[in-house]
Amino acid sequence: MEIQGTIKKIDETKTYGNNGFRKREVVITTQEQYPQFLLVEFVQDKCDLLNAYQVGQDVKISINLRGREWVNPQGETKYFNSIQGWRIENLSQSNAGGEMPPMPPVDQFEPADDLNAGDNDDLPF
Template sequence: MEVQGRIKLIADTQTFGTNGFRKREVVVTTEEQYPQHIMIEFVQDKTDLLNNFQVGQQVKISINLRGREWTNPQGEVKYFNSIQGWRIEAAQPETSGDMPPMPPADAFEPASNLNEDDHDDLPF
């Protein structure tokens, strides 16, 4: 799955526990009729992927949805979801339709090398 939008916030890397578990969060604001502020976490070695990005930048983030079950001390079962990023790249500007971009007009050679004799070579 992918999330596209503009980076609103990049948090500092946090370290937890004696094992040194690392987590870093980024908030991306989608650009649609009703923009959403999506918090995505990068964990362990993936936290370094955010070093090359900055607030305001357009990005595309590949994500996995994670869910887990937890039983509290009173025996109640609770469920938690998280959005975990595993790749981030600068978003390419959208082009309209499926057409490739048109090269500039000066990239074409003028058709001035036609022979005068070639103007009437149709077979019918």
């Protein structure tokens, strides 16, 4: 599955337990009629995928839905869901938003020196 949105928050990598389990969370805001704030977890070696991203970027994240069962000390069974990311892509670079590519600096163009004020052109203004 994939989800798309704008990065709202990126947490630092956190390490848990004696085995050094690593987890890093990112929150994205979806672009739909009723935007959703989705928390996506990246674990172990996938934590480092978020190093190249920052708040405000439009991304597409490939995810797996995870669920687990837990029995509390009183014997009640509880269920938990999580969204686990395994790939992230920057949509801004791919020009997926339909935006125009950036213009080169002005000094990259040679000045036009063969202009005549009396020349007519076909421009409507």
